[in-house]
Amino acid sequence: MTATTIARLTTAPPNGADITDLFDFAASRPHRPEPEGNQRRRYRAIWISDVHLGTRGCNADLLIDFLDHVDSDTMYLVGDMIDGWRLKKRFYWPAAHNDVVWRLMKRARRGTRMVYIPGNHDEMFRQFAGLDFGGIQIRRKAIHETADGRRLLVLHGDEFDAITLAHTWLAHVGDAAYTALMGLNRWVNAFRRRAGMPYWSLSKHAKAKVKNAVAFISRFEEVVAQAAGSRGVDGVVCGHIHTAEMRDIAGVAYYNDGDWVEGCTALVEHHDGRMELLHWADEIARRDRDAPAAVPLTLAA
Numbered sequence: 001m002t003a004t005t006i007a008r009l010t011t012a013p014p015n016g017a018d019i020t021d022l023f024d025f026a027a028s029r030p031h032r033p034e035p036e037g038n039q040r041r042r043y044r045a046i047w048i049s050d051v052h053l054g055t056r057g058c059n060a061d062l063l064i065d066f067l068d069h070v071d072s073d074t075m076y077l078v079g080d081m082i083d084g085w086r087l088k089k090r091f092y093w094p095a096a097h098n099d100v101v102w103r104l105m106k107r108a109r110r111g112t113r114m115v116y117i118p119g120n121h122d123e124m125f126r127q128f129a130g131l132d133f134g135g136i137q138i139r140r141k142a143i144h145e146t147a148d149g150r151r152l153l154v155l156h157g158d159e160f161d162a163i164t165l166a167h168t169w170l171a172h173v174g175d176a177a178y179t180a181l182m183g184l185n186r187w188v189n190a191f192r193r194r195a196g197m198p199y200w201s202l203s204k205h206a207k208a209k210v211k212n213a214v215a216f217i218s219r220f221e222e223v224v225a226q227a228a229g230s231r232g233v234d235g236v237v238c239g240h241i242h243t244a245e246m247r248d249i250a251g252v253a254y255y256n257d258g259d260w261v262e263g264c265t266a267l268v269e270h271h272d273g274r275m276e277l278l279h280w281a282d283e284i285a286r287r288d289r290d291a292p293a294a295v296p297l298t299l300a301a
């Protein structure tokens with residue numbers, strides 16, 4: 001074996017933080033240290049999901065900022081925290097993703113009750129349901145009791161795909177993909193024209209599918225709320241469809257904590273039981289606006 005081969009084998013992957021650093025947690029340090037003397041907003045409970053660590057889409061920096069500014073008695077990780085599907089195809093793990101995991105593990109050590117409910121993208125952790133790792137309880141679902149005495153069923157939400165996902169392959173699609181489809185429509189028809197085939201509107205097809213996507217979201221919300229209602233709880237907290245929401249559905253409180261790919265949202269419970277959806281990009285913008293203006297550097301001589 002040549003020296004260069006050995007060097008290549010012993011060098012960390014270019015995109016990479018080393019996940020194994022976290023195995024010896026006591027000795028591990030985050031790439032980006034936690035801010036010192038930071039006044040954290042305190043909540044009774046926090047729910048986040050659909051972080052999709054291991055993908056380029058994950059807004060790890062925003063999530064780190066969130067974690068550095070809030071704290072809670074209980075924190076629920078409502079699934080799709082790590083994208084195992086994507087990691088299997090292509091290994092992508094920057095230092096910021098290690099830092100997210102480090103901060104979550106650190107919270108458990110500091111005494112936050114941490115409950116991790118794996119989703120469909122991190123289903124490999126479901127086999128550990130019922131076990132506790134480093135103070136993090138892994139469960140398939142949980143019941144959360146609010147300060148005002150309501151019982152909320154907490155689950156990821158993919159349990160309902162079989163009922164709601166019949167033909168809606170565009171379930172997660174937004175405007176960007178729709179625009180891309182419109183572009184694709186031009187290519188498809190240029191090709192068809194050259195092949196002597198008649199015009200076929202892909203975008204018209206897509207439009208119908210996007211309408212289906214909107215219908216899918218409200219159908220998902222209704223199905224989940226109904227299932228929760230039939231289990232006799234007052235409400236349900238889930239993730240999965242990347243659409244943050246908080247509404248009453250036929251007497252059942254439906255909460256979706258959103259995601260950290262597009263929306264960057266979290267659901268929180270205040271100490272009086274009041275629930276709130278935090279849009280973290282807006283919170284950062286507000287913080288920057290309210291920050292005291294910098295002291296002018298031009299001082300009189």
Ligand SMILES: [Mn+2]
Nearest residue numbers: 080119120240
């Ligand atoms: Mn999911």
